[in-house]
Amino acid sequence: MRLGLLLNRAQSGRSGRHGSTLRWLLMLPILASAITQAATVPLPAAACRTGDLFVDGFETNTPYSANPSTGGGGVPGDAQRAVLVTSTGQTRTYFLRVPPLHSAARPAPLLVLLHGATGSQATTEAAAQSLRSLFANAADRHGFIVLAAPASGSQGGWLGNQDTAFIAAAITDIEAQYAIDRQRRGLWGFSAGAHFAHGLALDNADFFAAYAIKAGALQAYSSTGAPAAASRRIPLQSRVGLSDSLLSFAQADATRFVNAGWIAEHDLQYREVSGGHNVDDSDADAAAAWLCAWAVTP
Template sequence: MRKFQMRRILRQSIVWTAMACTLSLLSPVLATTTVQLPAWVCAHPDAIFVNGFESAAAITQLPSNGSGGALGSISRTVSVAGYGTHTFYLRVPASYSPAHPVPLVLALHGQAGSPAAANTAAQSVRNTWASIADANGFIVIVPVATGGSGGWIAPPPNPSDYSIFAAAIADAESAYNIDRSRRIGWGFSAGGHVMHDIMYNDFGAPVSIDTFAAYSVSAGALEAFACSNPTTCNALVATASRRIPIDLHVGNSDPLLPYVSSDRNIFLNNGWVTSSNLWFTTFSGGHTYSATHLAEAWSHLCPFQALP
């Protein structure tokens, strides 16, 4: 719970100033809308979405129209102005065709201990997601944390590792035909802390709640980084621009269980609804994740898209 402590302390005055302004200016008109897709979209991920079934109504997509990327487990590099060149890892299913836009999952590993270990952790995350991506026809991208302890560097200032996230998404969308309305975020441990931070804090980073249709956190907590205690976390979530669908997974022997349980209550207190746009799953185990958990998260979040 102390991995981001110093940065979080430096943020608090900024957070409370921003929250005070947001609470006074918050409008009922939202910039982005969450839409739930027909069940057949997830049941038949290889279908042609428009006119693919006689009984299916056409759905809205936001195709990136990229083409030319390789298939399988690969890596690509991106350059971020003022932040250097960075590698990220991808899984592109063999079923992918540039003729049809597909969803994208941005997956963030946990704090690894060193830069070399972060690189290994990113590949492990990609490999664990691979079978779910292959079975469900989406692309996974996994950046590598740049911190000295194998953890994420968050804003402020910018650029930061959040800039790598945005660059990796943009690069994938230029190389593949991604449905930009169906970007899903996921993070484990410190990566989960970061996912919460992206959704509810805005420090001018190039990724935000509007980047994603939904997100999932495995063994991560709001209080670990995005906010400092249940009161500030509740106030922060209350300012969210929309009730973005959320999946939470945590082990029943994970030390973070009480914090994740508190997060569930905070979301419920602020209008999220169980099994509608909020899923809370405990499993037998500790501070970990598995392909089974990822498949469950995907099944919960697959039906959602975000439209302007």
């Protein structure tokens, strides 16, 4: 499920650890030039403001806007866009939110949201919009531009290569339209979206700065050994309800990340919280606070 980040490496004949995946990524759009030996950069406290927006020069160009996209400021608020997914020939809709006072002079971090399975493909757009609404306040406070993508599966779930190509096309489109800090792309998913986020983030660890999930399981889209195979220790926040049926999966996966080298309370934040298989404002607040604190070197 590579997003096209390593296209140059594939074209030069170095297949890396997923040769079959690299054959697929040749059909995906190029989202950025190749990144090698990427590293995680913890950001200063000013990157995660929780008070008034853009006070004291929020989102200055250094040290975490060294690789901005060329898009403009855009109109704040909710919107939707249609994008052609070249590899599938489909035109698909995604939903976005632009924070107040966003401008080309202040490249914004990007937050990609992946909803849970809905039971029907007909309801995925509503699920994506609902998730965008849930994250609106938290994203606005931290200055994120939000990209909420609807899944394409007939049961409202995610399809590996097909939805990876869609998300790649949507990110390319949004970065052409808005000023995005490409060192600060974040990913969040719930339930089936969290399962998918594991695979997407770990296969593109040099593309996303960090990711966060609620009620996710590694084995759904990637192997339980996936953390050890990632190109770097991409920071992860994992949350799960104490009465969630996926609690045991989340617990086991947290151990797998630690065994693969992640450091608890540094680049791995694992939390068991009250409630069951659901998502609410507290999850949005926690995810935004976690994701805004990381960048990846260009």
